[in-house]
Amino acid sequence: MDALAQCRAEAQRRFYAKRVGSSLSVDSAATPAPSTEAGPSKLTGEEPSEKAAIAEHMGSAEFAELLEILTASGRGVRGCQVDPARHKLQALHDVVGWTPGGYTTRPSPEAQDRKRDDRLQVLTNYRQPDPEPGQPPIVAMYDYICHTLFDVPVRPVGPEVRVPQMKTLQGDIVTPQWVECDWAQFTASRAGRPTKVLRPNRYPYQLRPRRTGSSADAGHELQTNTQHWILWYFHGPCDPLPSPADAEIDSDVCTELFKVVTAAGFDRFDYIWYHNPGISVPDVYHVQVFWLVT
Numbered sequence: 427m428d429a430l431a432q433c434r435a436e437a438q439r440r441f442y443a444k445r446v447g448s449s450l451s452v453d454s455a456a457t458p459a460p461s462t463e464a465g466p467s468k469l470t471g472e473e474p475s476e477k478a479a480i481a482e483h484m485g486s487a488e489f490a491e492l493l494e495i496l497t498a499s500g501r502g503v504r505g506c507q508v509d510p511a512r513h514k515l516q517a518l519h520d521v522v523g524w525t526p527g528g529y530t531t532r533p534s535p536e537a538q539d540r541k542r543d544d545r546l547q548v549l550t551n552y553r554q555p556d557p558e559p560g561q562p563p564i565v566a567m568y569d570y571i572c573h574t575l576f577d578v579p580v581r582p583v584g585p586e587v588r589v590p591q592m593k594t595l596q597g598d599i600v601t602p603q604w605v606e607c608d609w610a611q612f613t614a615s616r617a618g619r620p621t622k623v624l625r626p627n628r629y630p631y632q633l634r635p636r637r638t639g640s641s642a643d644a645g646h647e648l649q650t651n652t653q654h655w656i657l658w659y660f661h662g663p664c665d666p667l668p669s670p671a672d673a674e675i676d677s678d679v680c681t682e683l684f685k686v687v688t689a690a691g692f693d694r695f696d697y698i699w700y701h702n703p704g705i706s707v708p709d710v711y712h713v714q715v716f717w718l719v720t
Contacts, residue, residue, distance in 0.1 A: 430465055451531035471516050475594045480520070489517060491673040496696060503680060505697030505717070507672055518698075524636050524652045524718050525698055537629040542595075544628065550592060553583050553606040556706035568709035576660050577619045578612045609663055620660045624682035624715065630654035636718060648690060648719040657682060657699070659711040668711045675699065679715055687719060694720045 456708075469476055483489050494517075495506050508518060509593070512528035519527040533541070545565045552569040572578040583589065583604045591599050633652040657679055659668040680697050687695045697717035 431566040431673075438695075444500065456502065462470075469512060469529055471512070471527075473680075476513055476516075476529075478516045482686040483517045484521070489514075489541050493521065494650045494700070503684070503697075504720075505543050505658065505676075505680065505695075507700075508698045508700050509674055510700040510714075511705050513519070524696070525634060525716055526631050531631045531633065533629045533668075534632050534687070541629045546595060550600060551605065553604045558590070566709055567707050569605070571658065571707070571710045572607050572660075573605075575623050575625060575658055579608045579615070581608040581611070582606075619662075622657060622678055622682070624655055624679075624686065626656045627654045627714075633716075644688075646692075646719065647694065648687075653717050655715045656712050657715055661711070670711075675713055679713070683715070683717055687717075690719070694718045696720055 442449050462587060465707060471477070471480070492506070492508065497505050498504055507513065508525075515526055516530075517528075519525050542572045543676060549565050551572075552566075554566050569578075569580065573580050577706035583606050587604065587606075589602055589604055592603050593599055631654050633649050633654065636652065655674070659670065661668055676699070683697055687693065695717055697715060699713050699715045702712075
């Protein structure tokens with residue numbers, strides 16, 4: 427086994443060790459496409475225990491410090507990491523308005539359909555790991571993300587790779603045309619190595635528009651609609667998954683957002699970010715970012 431094959435084997439081990447998200451049932455003939463429909467939340471925020479937790483958090487020193495950061499006057503950039511616990515997100519949303527809530531914030535039906543279709547495209551176009559014995563396969567996103575976000579070139583998989591037949595959403599049986607990252611070409615063609623990218627989430631949460639006090643404030647979409655983006659961190663096939671410190675992530679979020687905001691002609695913005703507790707893409711390290719031009 428060569429070095430790259432060993433790296434892929436180790437990455438597969440890590441992938442299944444961290445596996446979270448929609449699994450795919452398998453029949454004897456083919457692997458069906460994934461379903462990514464979001465089920466109803468088990469909690470609504472109306473339960474007495476949740477209302478009590480929200481109220482208790484609103485009276486905490488942690489919440490007071492958070493509000494001080496996000497509502498400080500005279501500062502062009504305001505933001506920080508937040509705790510993604512449902513009651514804490516809801517408390518913040520109830521006060522500042524533009525941040526995601528903890529119970530009913532979901533992607534739109536259109537975004538859910540896009541996610542389902544994208545996952546099918548990944549499943550049929552990018553190399554997937556062999557299923558672990560006794561475990562249903564899930565969609566591996568590593569080659570897709572490296573290719574689409576970090577510009578890593580791809581090549582068709584070799585004849586040694588077993589490509590199983592799969593069932594489309596329409597019920598057709600197809601043989602995927604897999605590609606994989608061409609790391610040799612990537613290494614030879616790049617002067618530098620990518621580190622991180624900040625990009626819009628293709629499946630953003632539905633967030634209520636900001637209530638603006640004047641028509642002048644409502645002139646740009648970045649001022650009226652909360653933006654849902656993702657900060658992705660690159661790692662090569664033989665690298666460990668990145669684990670940046672929270673302070674480093676906060677600095678990266680602020681720096682990358684400042685580039686985006688100034689490129690759009692603004693220089694003031696609010697932001698929050700968090701580690702997603704229900705991570706569905708364990709292949710590549712990332713954090714959720716929500717922001718708004720002020």
